[in-house]
Amino acid sequence: MNYDQIFQSAQEAFLHFKNVSGKDKATFLRRIADGLEAEKHTLIPLASEESNLPEGRITGELGRTAGQIRLFAKLLEEGSWVEAVIDHADPERTPAPKPDLRRFLTPLGPVVVFGASNFPLAFSTAGGDTASALASGCPVIYKAHPAHPETSKLVGQVISKAVIDSNLPLGVFTHVEGGIETGQKLIQHPLAKAVAFTGSFTGGKSLFDLANQRSEPIPVFAEMGSVNPIIAFKEKLGANIESLAKAFVGSLTLGAGQFCTNPGLIMVPSIHAEAFASAVKKELQEIAAAPMLHEGIAEAYYKSLSILESRKELKWVQVAAAKDLIKAYPALAKIKANDWLEDDHFQQEVFGSFALMVVYENFNELFAIAQRLHGQLTITLWGENGELAKKEDLINLLSEKCGRLLFKGAPTGVEVGHAMQHGGPYPSTTDSRFTSVGVHAIKRFVRPIAYQDMPQDLLPDALKEGNPLGIWRTVDGELVK
Amino acid sequence: MNYDQIFQSAQEAFLHFKNVSGKDKATFLRRIADGLEAEKHTLIPLASEESNLPEGRITGELGRTAGQIRLFAKLLEEGSWVEAVIDHADPERTPAPKPDLRRFLTPLGPVVVFGASNFPLAFSTAGGDTASALASGCPVIYKAHPAHPETSKLVGQVISKAVIDSNLPLGVFTHVEGGIETGQKLIQHPLAKAVAFTGSFTGGKSLFDLANQRSEPIPVFAEMGSVNPIIAFKEKLGANIESLAKAFVGSLTLGAGQFCTNPGLIMVPSIHAEAFASAVKKELQEIAAAPMLHEGIAEAYYKSLSILESRKELKWVQVAAAKDLIKAYPALAKIKANDWLEDDHFQQEVFGSFALMVVYENFNELFAIAQRLHGQLTITLWGENGELAKKEDLINLLSEKCGRLLFKGAPTGVEVGHAMQHGGPYPSTTDSRFTSVGVHAIKRFVRPIAYQDMPQDLLPDALKEGNPLGIWRTVDGELVK
Numbered sequence: 011m012n013y014d015q016i017f018q019s020a021q022e023a024f025l026h027f028k029n030v031s032g033k034d035k036a037t038f039l040r041r042i043a044d045g046l047e048a049e050k051h052t053l054i055p056l057a058s059e060e061s062n063l064p065e066g067r068i069t070g071e072l073g074r075t076a077g078q079i080r081l082f083a084k085l086l087e088e089g090s091w092v093e094a095v096i097d098h099a100d101p102e103r104t105p106a107p108k109p110d111l112r113r114f115l116t117p118l119g120p121v122v123v124f125g126a127s128n129f130p131l132a133f134s135t136a137g138g139d140t141a142s143a144l145a146s147g148c149p150v151i152y153k154a155h156p157a158h159p160e161t162s163k164l165v166g167q168v169i170s171k172a173v174i175d176s177n178l179p180l181g182v183f184t185h186v187e188g189g190i191e192t193g194q195k196l197i198q199h200p201l202a203k204a205v206a207f208t209g210s211f212t213g214g215k216s217l218f219d220l221a222n223q224r225s226e227p228i229p230v231f232a233e234m235g236s237v238n239p240i241i242a243f244k245e246k247l248g249a250n251i252e253s254l255a256k257a258f259v260g261s262l263t264l265g266a267g268q269f270c271t272n273p274g275l276i277m278v279p280s281i282h283a284e285a286f287a288s289a290v291k292k293e294l295q296e297i298a299a300a301p302m303l304h305e306g307i308a309e310a311y312y313k314s315l316s317i318l319e320s321r322k323e324l325k326w327v328q329v330a331a332a333k334d335l336i337k338a339y340p341a342l343a344k345i346k347a348n349d350w351l352e353d354d355h356f357q358q359e360v361f362g363s364f365a366l367m368v369v370y371e372n373f374n375e376l377f378a379i380a381q382r383l384h385g386q387l388t389i390t391l392w393g394e395n396g397e398l399a400k401k402e403d404l405i406n407l408l409s410e411k412c413g414r415l416l417f418k419g420a421p422t423g424v425e426v427g428h429a430m431q432h433g434g435p436y437p438s439t440t441d442s443r444f445t446s447v448g449v450h451a452i453k454r455f456v457r458p459i460a461y462q463d464m465p466q467d468l469l470p471d472a473l474k475e476g477n478p479l480g481i482w483r484t485v486d487g488e489l490v491k
Numbered sequence: 492m493n494y495d496q497i498f499q500s501a502q503e504a505f506l507h508f509k510n511v512s513g514k515d516k517a518t519f520l521r522r523i524a525d526g527l528e529a530e531k532h533t534l535i536p537l538a539s540e541e542s543n544l545p546e547g548r549i550t551g552e553l554g555r556t557a558g559q560i561r562l563f564a565k566l567l568e569e570g571s572w573v574e575a576v577i578d579h580a581d582p583e584r585t586p587a588p589k590p591d592l593r594r595f596l597t598p599l600g601p602v603v604v605f606g607a608s609n610f611p612l613a614f615s616t617a618g619g620d621t622a623s624a625l626a627s628g629c630p631v632i633y634k635a636h637p638a639h640p641e642t643s644k645l646v647g648q649v650i651s652k653a654v655i656d657s658n659l660p661l662g663v664f665t666h667v668e669g670g671i672e673t674g675q676k677l678i679q680h681p682l683a684k685a686v687a688f689t690g691s692f693t694g695g696k697s698l699f700d701l702a703n704q705r706s707e708p709i710p711v712f713a714e715m716g717s718v719n720p721i722i723a724f725k726e727k728l729g730a731n732i733e734s735l736a737k738a739f740v741g742s743l744t745l746g747a748g749q750f751c752t753n754p755g756l757i758m759v760p761s762i763h764a765e766a767f768a769s770a771v772k773k774e775l776q777e778i779a780a781a782p783m784l785h786e787g788i789a790e791a792y793y794k795s796l797s798i799l800e801s802r803k804e805l806k807w808v809q810v811a812a813a814k815d816l817i818k819a820y821p822a823l824a825k826i827k828a829n830d831w832l833e834d835d836h837f838q839q840e841v842f843g844s845f846a847l848m849v850v851y852e853n854f855n856e857l858f859a860i861a862q863r864l865h866g867q868l869t870i871t872l873w874g875e876n877g878e879l880a881k882k883e884d885l886i887n888l889l890s891e892k893c894g895r896l897l898f899k900g901a902p903t904g905v906e907v908g909h910a911m912q913h914g915g916p917y918p919s920t921t922d923s924r925f926t927s928v929g930v931h932a933i934k935r936f937v938r939p940i941a942y943q944d945m946p947q948d949l950l951p952d953a954l955k956e957g958n959p960l961g962i963w964r965t966v967d968g969e970l971v972k
Contacts, residue, residue, distance in 0.1 A: 025887055070586075090970070097910040105551075109900065111910035113931075116890065118923075222703045226866075226917045229924070385707075395946050405949065406506055409597065409940055418944035419590065428968055429578040429592035431941035436707045442599075443710070443938040450594075450939065457924040458931065459890055460912035463899035465876050468886065482970055484909055489571070489963055489970075 011192065016184050017201035020120035020149040023181030028117050028147040031471070032086035032479070034176070039083040039145060041172035042136055043076040049168060053161065057130040060158035062301040062336070067265065068131065075131040078138055078426045078447075082145035085449050090482040091115070094472045098486055099463070109463050112473040115456040117147035118229075119203030122196045124217070125155035125162065126208035127303045128268040133446075134158065135165035135185070138426075139206035139231075142451035144182070148204070151184045153193050157304055163187075197221055197228075204455055207232040208270070208446065211359070211437055218440045231454050233446045236386040236438035237274035237359050237366075238421040241376065241408075243393035243401075244279045247286060254392060255289035258365075259297065259340075261420030266300040266338040267363030268307070271388050271421040274365050275357060277379060283344070283369040287327045290342060290367075294328045299337040302362065308336050311362035315341055318360070323349035327367065338362045347375040357384055373404075380404055385435025385442065386412040388421035411435060413442060492673065497665050498682035501601035501630040504662030509598050509628040512952070513960070515657070517564035520626060522653035523617055524557040524564070530649060534642065538611040541639035543782040543817070548746065549612065556612040559619055559907045559928075563626035566930050571963040572596070575953045579967055580944070590944050593954040596937040598628035599710075600684030603677045605698070607689035608638035608784045609749040614927075615639065616646035616666070619907075620687035620712075623932035625663070629685070632665045634674045638785050644668075678702055678709075685936055688713040689751070689927065692840070692918055699921045712935050714927045717867040717919035718755035718840050718847075719902045722857065722889075724874035724882075725760045728767060735873060736770035739846075740778065740821075742901030747781040747819040748844030749788070752869055752902040755846050756838060758860060764825065764850040768808045771823060771848075775809045780818040783843065789817050792843035796822055799841070804830035808848065819843045828856040838865055854885075861885055866916025866923065867893040869902040892916060894923060 030038075046053065050072055057072075058065045085091050092114040100108035121143040125134035132138065135152055143150050154162035166185030173182050186192060197205055197220050205221055205228065207214050214232030221230045240258065247254060261273050278286050302308040312333040318324060323345050330339035340363035347370040350356045356366060370376045383389075389412040391398065391405070398405070398417070409415055413434030424432050430448030433439045439446075444454045461469060471478050482491050511519075527534065531553055538553075539546045566572050573595040581589035602624040606615035613619065616633055624631050635643035647666030654663050667673060678686055678701050686702055686709065688695050695713030702711045721739065728735060742754050759767050783789040793814040799805060804826050811820035821844035828851040831837045837847060851857045864870075870893040872879065872886070879886070879898070890896055894915030905913050911929030914920045920927075925935045942950060952959050963972050 025884075025891075029887065095910040097906070097908045106904060109897075109906065111906055111908065113910040113912050119891070218708070219703075222700075227699070227921065229922075395948075398946060398949060402949075403506075406510065410506075410600070413939070414941040414943060415945070416590075416943040417946060417949075423587060425578070425590065425592055427578045427592065428965055429576040429594040429941055431594050431939045433939075435938075440708065441710075445939060457916075458894070458912045458914075458926060460895040460910055462895060462897040464896070465879060465898060467876075468879060468883075468898075487909055 011186070011188065013195050013199050016151060016186065017120060017199045019181030020151055020184060021201045023149045023179035024119050026179055027149060027182050030147065030178070032089045035145060035147065036083035036086040038172055038176040038178060039079050039086070039141065041175055042169050043079040045168035045172055046072060046076050046136060046165065049164060053164060056164065057158060057161040060161050061127070061130045061303055063130070063265065071129060071131045074426065075136060078132070079136065079141045081426060081449060082141050082452065085452065086145055089472065089479045091449070091452060092472050092481070094481060094483040096473065096483060096485045111460055111462050112464065112469065113458050113460040114470065114472050116459045118455050118457055119148060120201055121148045121150055121204045121206060121455055122202050123150050123152045124193060124207040124209065125152070127155050127157035127307070128265070130158040130161045131165070133208045135162045136169055138447055138451055139208070143206065143455045146452045146455040148455045149182045151186060151196055151202070153196055154185060154187045156189065159187065193217070194220060198224060200226065202228060204228055205230040206446070206454065210234060214440060230440050231444055231446060232440040233270060233433060234437060234439060235270040235359055236384070236434065237357055238271050238386055238388045238390070239275040239277060239383060240273050240390040240392060241277045242279065243397045244281060245394045245397050246392045247279065247282045251282065251285050251289050255286060255293050257420050259290055259293035261422045262365050263297045263340050263363045264422050266302050267340070268303060268361060269422050271424060273390065273421055274359055275368065276365055277368045277370055277376060280369050280371050283367070287344060287367065291328050294340050294342060297340055299331065299334065299339045301336045302338045305336055307361065308334060308338065311338055311360065311364070314360040315364060318343065340364065342367060344369055347371065347379060351378055351382055377404055380407050380411070383411045385438045387432065387434045387438045388412055388414045388416060390416040390421050413438070413445070492667070492669065494676050494680050497632060497667065498601060498680045500662035501632055501665060502682045504630045504660035505600050507660055508630060508663050511628065511659070513567035513570045516626060516628065517567040519653055519657040519659060520560050520564040520567070520622065522656055523650050524560040526649035526653055527553060527557050527617060527646065530645060534645060537645065538639060538642040541642050542608070542611045542784055544611070544746065552610060552612045555907065556617060559613070560617065560622045562907060562930060563622050563933065566933065567626055569962070570953065570960045572930070572933060573953050573962070575962060575964040577954065577964060577966045592941055592943050593945065593950065594939050594941040595951065595953050597940045599936050599938055600629060601682055602629045602631055602685045602687060602936055603683050604631050604633045605674060605688040605690065606633070606636035606643065608636050608788070609746070611639040611642050612646070614689045616643045617650055619928055619932055620689070624687065624936045627933045627936040629936045630663045632667060632677055634677055635666060635668045637670065640668065674698070675701060679705060681707065683709060685709055686711040687927070687935065691715060695921060711921050712925055712927060713921040714751060714914060715918060715920060716751040716840055717865070717915065718838055719752050719867055719869045719871070720756040720758060720864060721754050721871040721873060722758045723760065724878045725762060726875045726878050727873045728760065728763045732763065732766050732770050736767060736774050738901050740771055740774035742903045743846050744778045744821050744844045745903050747783050748821070749784060749842060750903050752905060754871065754902055755840055756849065757846055758849045758851055758857060761850050761852050764848070768825060768848060772809050775821050775823060778821055780812065780815065780820045782817045783819045786816055788842065789815060789819065792819055792841065795841040796845060799824065821845065823848060825850055828852065828860060832859055832863055858885055861888050861892070864892045866919045868913065868915045868919045869893055869895045869897060871897040871902050894919070894926070
C-alpha cells in the first residue's frame, strides 16, 4: 500500500475541502445518507450476514446512520457551530491601539477512522466518526473493520460516489483494507492529524500510545467501553423488582450484550438482593441465546467467564447454559461489596451478556464502591426522588466517574442529538472532553484560529463584518446574530 | 513533601468548589485581583528585582494579570460559558420514548500549573493558567518558578487569603516550591487531572510524555513557543522599509526578546533585502542591551548564537556586540531561502533578541518555505491588499501552520479578550485545540457531562427548566435565553 500517496491525496483534498461552504458540505453529506438508503436492499442483508445481527437491528442502525449524517448536514446549514468570535479594533486605545481579532474553528486535517465490529453501519465506514470528521472539513482515511469487509466496501463506494457527485477531490475519503499493521502505519503517517476509534481498551490504548510517540503527537479519540454500573436504591428497587429486572435483562442481553453501554455491573441493596436475583434469573431464562459478531468474540466471552468462574468470591445466579462457538448464553453472578472492593478485576468489562451483581449492606459500602469505580461512559441510578434527595454527595462523586448519568431506564440506547455526551473519564475513553455521539462530536476535529487585522475580502464568510451567513457570533463579548 | 496530602486536600476542595455558583467564584476571583493591586508597592519592585524586567514592564504586567482575572470573573457572572444544552423528552416517540437529556461543562479536577520565568505575574502564580483553572472550578496546585521565588510566594499568599475570605476550602489553591523532580511528582499523582505549562519545548515535551505514561493519561497544555515568522511582500516592504524595520526591531528586542511571540524569523524578498537589512541594523544599533531574566538564559542565548556563528550559510548583519553574563545584545543574520530549506535547525527558536532573515527570490521559494514551516503560535504577513489578494493558496497553507495569523504590526502583544487564540500546531504547543490566553482558556479544564431524566431539583441551576441563571442555552437545537 502506498501510504504517502493516500495521505498526499488527502492533504491536497484537505486544503480545498476545509474552505467548502457549510451548505455545500451539507449537500455532500445528504448525498451519502441518500446513497445509503438507496442501497438498503443490498446493504441490510449483507451487514446482517457479516455481523450475525438480525436484519431488524440493522434496519434500525441504517436509519440511525443516515439520521446522524443528516443531523450534521443541518448543523452545517445553520452554521453557528464554528463559534465565530469578533473583537473589534480600537485605534484610540492607550497605551497601544487595539487590533481587530476574529476567531473561529477550522478543521485539523486528514483524520484516520477505525470502525467498530459491533456497529457495522453506525460506528463504521459512514458512522458517526466519519460523518463528524467530514462535517468539520477533514478528509477521512477509513480503516475497514475486517469483521464486515463487504459491508464496509459497499458503504465506502457510496461515500466515494457522493464525493464525485459533489465535485470534491477524491482524497476527501479513502477506504483502506488491512490488518493491525495497516492501522499502525496510517496513524504514524506525518500527515495524519487525528484518530477516531471505537473498540476494546487494548486496541484503543495501543493506538493512543502510538499517536503520542510520533514526532508530532496527534489526538486520539478512542471510545473503549466500560461496565456502565447501575445503582439500585432500596425503596425504588423494593417497589419495582419485576419491572426493573425486566429492564435490566433487556439492556444486558440486547444485541447479545455487545454494546459499549451494556450494564455489566449492578449494585443492589442486600435486603432485596435475593428477590431481585430471582426475578433476573427468571427473565434471563426467557432470553434465547443470540449469535455474537464472530467466533473470536464468543471465545473471548467464554474465556472471561471461565476466569470469573474460578473466583470463589462469586456466587452464580445463572451460569451460561452452554459455551457455544458463536452464541452468547447470558450469565449473572453475585458478589459481596466487601469482596468486590478488594480487586479491580471485578470491574473489568466482559464483552457480552454477563453482569456482576454487587450486594451492598449500607450507604457507606455503596459510597466506597463509588469511590473505587473507574471512569465510565454511563452510570445509572434507580432511586425514588425522596431517597435520591439525601444522596447529593454520592451523586456529586458519581458525576466525576462518568460522561452520562441516568436516573431512569437503562444505559443502552444512546440518543443522537444536541445534549448527548457519549464519552467518559479514562479508561472508558482516552479523552473525556469530547463526545463521539451527537452534534458535538464535530468538535473533536477542529481547532481555533485567530485572524488579526485581516483585510475584509480575505476573511472567511463566517467572520466577515456583515455576517453574510447569518450565524450566531460573539461580537465584542455579546452573542448576536 | 507530602504529595498525597496536597492532592487529597485539593480533591476534597474540588468536590465542593465545582458546585460553587458562578457569582461566588467571580467574587473569589475579584478578591485575588484586588489583592494583587493592594500589594503592588511590594510586588512591583520585588518582581522587577527577581526577573530583571523594568518596573514599567512589571506595572503593565500587573495590570494585565488583574485584568485577565476580572475578565474571567465577568465571564462567570454572565454564565453562558458552560454551554448548557437541553433536549426535552418525548414520551410519545416511537419505537422508543425519547429521554430528557441535559448537558453542560463540568471541571476536570485538580490542575497542576507551572509558571513561566518570562512573565513573573501574567503567566505565573496568579497568571492566566491559574485564573482560568480556578474560574472553571478546578483547584490549582501551583509549582512556583525558581526564577522568582519571593514574587511567587507573595502572590500565592494573596490567592490563599482570597480563598479564606471567600470561605472556600484551603485545598482550592496550593503553592508548592521545588525543582524538576517536584514537578514530576505532582504530574504523576493519580488525583492530578490536567497540567498547564508555559516554557521551553524540552520542558513542555517532557511533561507531556510523563503525563501520557501515567496509568491514567491526563491532558497537558504546554505552550512552548515558536519563531513566529514574519513574511514581507515586495510592494509593502518596498514602500515602508524604515517603518517596518522599526516595528520589527521593536518587537524583536522587546523584553530582551524573551517572549513566546518574539519574531525570530523574517522572510524578505531579495530585491529589498539589502535596504531592509541596513535599516534593521541601524535600528538595532540604537537598542541598549537589556538584562535577561537570569544568567542561565543569557548563557543559553549566547550558546545558541555560537552554534549559528559556525554555520557558513549565514551572513551576519549584526553580531552580538558582546557576550555578556546577563545582558542580551541583539543579533541578526541573513540566509538564502535555498540554504534555509536544507536544514530544520534554522527554524529552531533562539530565546532572546536574535532573528534570522531569510532572503527569497520568488513566490515558489516562499511557498516552499511555508510548506516546510513547523507549527507556530503566530505568523505575520506584511503585504499590500493587492498583493495579498493573489496569494490565497499561500494564506490558506499558512493558516495550517499557526494559531494566529496577523496582517499588520508585530506578533508580540497578545490581546486578552474573546477572540484571541494563543496556541498553535505542534511543536508551538502540545494541543492546538486550546488557547492559553483569553476567555476560551477556561475550556482547557472542563469536560461535558450529560444528565438523563434527572429530577429537576437535583439538576444544576444552569440546566434547570426555568433557566434561573438567565444564560444562553441550546434548547431542542435552538439557542435561547
